[in-house]
Amino acid sequence: MPLGLIALALGAFGIGLTEFVIMGLLPEVAADFAVSEAAAGWLISGYALSVVVGALGLTAATVRLPRKPVLAGLLVLFIIGNTLTAVAATYEVAMLGRVIAALCHGAFFGIGSVVAADLVPANKKAGAIAIMFTGLTAANVLGVPFGTFLGQQAGWRSTFWAISGIGVIALIGILALVPVLKQAAEAISLRSELGAFKSRQVWLSLGVTVLGYGGMFGAFTYIAYTLTEVSGFNSHTVPWLLVLFGAGLFAGNWLGGRMADKNIDRTLLIFIGALLVVLIAFGALATSQVATIVALFLMGGFGFGTVPGLQSRIMRYAGSAPTLASGANIGAFNVGNALGAWAGGMGIAAGLGYTSPIWIGAAITVAALLLMLLAMNLAKKAPVVAELTPAN
Known part of the structure; x- marks a missing residue:
């Protein structure tokens, strides 16, 4: 198995954790910002809507660029967004951080799927994509329960600091393990x-x-x-x-x-x-x-x-x-x-x-x-x- 798939899966793990873990932390977030649970829920809805925008907009904007540096840049955006959420003093800043993190979501999985498929022979492409998406499933199986537990014990912001750390590790993995693949014109x-x-x-x-x-x-x-x-x-x-x-x-x-x-x-x-x-x-x-x-x-x-x-x-x-x-x-x-x-x-x-x-x-x-x-x-x-x- 190409080691680059592991780096892609780790990035998928962090992104999946960002999307889903907040569902278990909404009461803490709502209390911290003194907003209703419905308003806190917009941190989920706003993220989902921004994913769609990023999936089309950022992918189109970066389609001419080499895919490896684009993936690295998307993870930098991911780290910035989650760090901003972790330090947010107001609800509005937290929402901005969620939007920034979400913009990389669709583009990362879209471009990452192409890269994952290019790392293996033609008869193993779907399996390679599945390996990358294993990071997303692992985020649900392991990340969300532990992320929720961490947020409940050490404050919800600690979870987003941890997610930012995962993003840094995934970024290093992308830079070190994903090869530069030749792209046709x-x-x-x-x-x-x-x-x-x-x-x-x-x-x-x-x-x-x-x-x-x-x-x-x-x-x-x-x-x-x-x-x-x-x-x-x-x-x-x-x-x-x-x-x-x-x-x-x-x-x-x-x-x-x-x-x-x-x-x-x-x-x-x-x-x-x-x-x-x-x-x-x-x-x-x-x-x-x-x-x-x-x-x-x-x-x-x-x-x-x-x-x-x-x-x-x-x-x-x-x-x-x-x-x-x-x-x-x-x-x-x-x-x-x-x-x-x-x-x-x-x-x-x-x-x-x-x-x-x-x-x-x-x-x-x-x-x-x-x-x-x-x-x-x-x-x-x-x-x-x-x-x-x-x-x-």
């Missing part, structure tokens, strides 16, 4: 990168990403309410149940990467279909604690198991101009997060109960499955070579 042309969006399959892939991820997050965003109000778990057990969900993410990412290296579309169809089955079973059996535990693990596994395949698919159809399309797909994941959270919240607000987000997530997943079937059918009629031709 087309790969550093913004015009050719934009030309990738002429591919119908690129747009279909983005749609599957939004809907597939939206289905999982429609169920997951409000999972704490489902666990306590429907399944009957004590609130103190929720963090450990979320670790179980994170373990599912880890397993699904590994398995999805291995399977996608053999057949991307078939793997996506299997995982999206399996996610749909799990969500339907979860919605029907949420009052059973045993069924809920199993469903949590499987929901994380099948939901996140699509990530290596989705990222590989869009890069495949973007052809020799994959960087911007790859970044756009990272933005699509976050659009899916927002869609699922909004739709699930609408179900609760309508008085449909705390299992309604699961059923709504299942409905969104049905749409993802149908769109995937359409994409596969159209792909059979049009050869990949035609999709790979960049704009001149």
Whole structure:
């Protein structure tokens, strides 16, 4: 395994920790800045929206530049953002720090996916992307519980100082371990990168990403309410149940990467279909604690198991101009997060109960499955070579 993949995974770990750990520290943050919990929640929403902006804007702005120094520069931005959050004297400064850190998120994963794929032979590209995304899953399994514990014991700012330190280590790793890869002229042309969006399959892939991820997050965003109000778990057990969900993410990412290296579309169809089955079973059996535990693990596994395949698919159809399309797909994941959270919240607000987000997530997943079937059918009629031709 190329050592550069380890450096990319470490960067992914820090970025994933930045995104998710604040969820467990919102009470402390709200109390420190004397703001409502809803206002503190905007530190999460603001981050997600900034990810989409950075995924497109920063990727497009840096597409002509060599990828290794761009990745290093993005990590410097990440360190600055988290340091600013750690020292923030006001809520507004903390929000600014979150926005700055978020801007590097989409571009890092988008460009990092291309670099990871270039480090290995063609038949191992999805697996290499999965290794990089292992850092993100590890952030959920290990980083978030320990980061939350650190913040509760030593103050929430200590967590962000620790994240800044992880960013420094990842930066050193990128500089030392990621080789300078040769880029074709087309790969550093913004015009050719934009030309990738002429591919119908690129747009279909983005749609599957939004809907597939939206289905999982429609169920997951409000999972704490489902666990306590429907399944009957004590609130103190929720963090450990979320670790179980994170373990599912880890397993699904590994398995999805291995399977996608053999057949991307078939793997996506299997995982999206399996996610749909799990969500339907979860919605029907949420009052059973045993069924809920199993469903949590499987929901994380099948939901996140699509990530290596989705990222590989869009890069495949973007052809020799994959960087911007790859970044756009990272933005699509976050659009899916927002869609699922909004739709699930609408179900609760309508008085449909705390299992309604699961059923709504299942409905969104049905749409993802149908769109995937359409994409596969159209792909059979049009050869990949035609999709790979960049704009001149």
